[in-house]
Amino acid sequence: MRPGRQFPRPHKTMKKILDYINSRRSEIVKLTKTLIEIPTQNPPGEHYEEMVRVIEKKCRAMGLSTKRFITPRAYLRKKGITTGSERINLIADWDLGHKETIHITCHYDVVPATKNWDTHPFKAHINKDKITGRGAEDMKGTLCAAIFAVEAIKALNRKPGANIQLSFCPDEETGGETGFGWLVKNGLVKATAGISEGYSNNFISIGNKGVYWFEVEVIGKSAHGSMPYKGINAFEHAADLAQEFKNLKAKIEKKKSRFMTKDSRDRFPTLMMGGEVLGGCKVNVVPEEVVFSVDRRLIPEETRETARRQVREVIKKFCAKNPRVRIRINEKICNSPCVSESRAPVCRAMASAVKTVTGKDPKFAIMAGATDLRFLMQHGIPCVGYSARGGSRWHSDNEYISIKSIQNTAKIYCLTILSPLL
Numbered sequence: 001m002r003p004g005r006q007f008p009r010p011h012k013t014m015k016k017i018l019d020y021i022n023s024r025r026s027e028i029v030k031l032t033k034t035l036i037e038i039p040t041q042n043p044p045g046e047h048y049e050e051m052v053r054v055i056e057k058k059c060r061a062m063g064l065s066t067k068r069f070i071t072p073r074a075y076l077r078k079k080g081i082t083t084g085s086e087r088i089n090l091i092a093d094w095d096l097g098h099k100e101t102i103h104i105t106c107h108y109d110v111v112p113a114t115k116n117w118d119t120h121p122f123k124a125h126i127n128k129d130k131i132t133g134r135g136a137e138d139m140k141g142t143l144c145a146a147i148f149a150v151e152a153i154k155a156l157n158r159k160p161g162a163n164i165q166l167s168f169c170p171d172e173e174t175g176g177e178t179g180f181g182w183l184v185k186n187g188l189v190k191a192t193a194g195i196s197e198g199y200s201n202n203f204i205s206i207g208n209k210g211v212y213w214f215e216v217e218v219i220g221k222s223a224h225g226s227m228p229y230k231g232i233n234a235f236e237h238a239a240d241l242a243q244e245f246k247n248l249k250a251k252i253e254k255k256k257s258r259f260m261t262k263d264s265r266d267r268f269p270t271l272m273m274g275g276e277v278l279g280g281c282k283v284n285v286v287p288e289e290v291v292f293s294v295d296r297r298l299i300p301e302e303t304r305e306t307a308r309r310q311v312r313e314v315i316k317k318f319c320a321k322n323p324r325v326r327i328r329i330n331e332k333i334c335n336s337p338c339v340s341e342s343r344a345p346v347c348r349a350m351a352s353a354v355k356t357v358t359g360k361d362p363k364f365a366i367m368a369g370a371t372d373l374r375f376l377m378q379h380g381i382p383c384v385g386y387s388a389r390g391g392s393r394w395h396s397d398n399e400y401i402s403i404k405s406i407q408n409t410a411k412i413y414c415l416t417i418l419s420p421l422l
């Protein structure tokens with residue numbers, strides 16, 4: 001962001017940062033443990049106040065100014081949230097008077113835990129380099145890394161070339177609209193560039209696929225099960241329609257994105273049916289209505305308009321063949337794919353930081369799933385995603401994080417923020 005600005009005595013500063021973060025191992029473990037042990041399960045979204053209090057205290061101790069923004073109840077209701085904690089978004093600022101601001105966003109909610117864990121999901125279990133607990137990898141370990149990255153810069157008395165703003169938000173696990181999405185929508189976020197969770201190791205995420213979720217409602221006519229000819233069987237028609245969607249799926253899944261993904265299978269568009277299925281009421285009643293969901297993911301080369309048109313064409317053809325059946329499409333989400341330009345300063349800065357810390361050549365890739373960064377990328381703000389890693393057990397049982405990886409991520413965030421490229 002300030003081309004030509006020199007990194008002050010690079011090797012010495014860099015070494016000091018790496019040493020500082022190495023020296024903070026026990027504090028990093030302690031904070032990660034505290035974060036895991038506040039069970040911010042979502043849904044329904046609980047213990048948010050307790051969580052914000054901990055983060056707020058830590059940010060203030062580092063000399064950042066903090067402010068809480070509560071997502072209004074009416075907005076929550078509109079998005080279908082009627083239970084759980086107050087939705088608190090915390091913003092922590094380090095205003096250095098620059099024109100540009102690097103924004104790091106973290107979500108503090110976690111998905112619920114099953115009963116199948118070997119350890120208590122909300123009691124951090126520490127064994128050598130591993131901390132096990134719900135949210136360790138998604139994303140409390142990375143949240144901790146972000147905090148310690150800023151702490152290192154403060155402690156070593158360095159001045160970044162841009163203002164630093166951190167946000168800690170709820171509800172990423174339920175789509176983010178009522179957390180970071182709401183903050184961005186209301187102009188409460190300052191960002192020339194954004195950083196958040198994403199890939200790990202030597203992979204940096206610079207975007208995500210588009211998400212198109214809809215429900216297909218198939219409406220027939222009920223009748224007694226012994227005289228099915230008097231009704232219109234919504235289930236049988238839904239099965240035929242599902243076959244048409246399978247044909248569409250075979251067609252769209254042939255298209256390969258030019259963007260790299262960590263898993264090469266993610267380079268294609270996808271269509272997944274039946275995540276939710278509803279219908280029928282009794283064994284001897286012809287089902288009047290069947291509803292099934294469709295989860296369609298778009299590669300950056302596709303547009304929402306194309307995806308919607310493909311669906312409309314399938315329905316139109318089906319209805320022409322089956323005039324007695326009614327079909328309704330209820331759209332739930334339709335987000336465009338987002339990709340940041342890999343030449344953007346923040347992308348180059350992080351690539352150089354990853355190389356320094358891991359010693360490996362960094363690779364830019366897009367993710368199959370979306371993160372909160374999409375709310376910034378939708379406005380054309382360049383963003384990078386990078387996470388501390390464990391066993392890639394995001395949302396699964398026995399989720400854990402490597403302490404070494406939290407430290408490396410803190411180093412990478414720190415070097416990125418201080419990069420002369422910014």
Ligand SMILES: [Zn+2]
Pocket residue numbers: 107138139172197
């Ligand atoms: Zn996450």
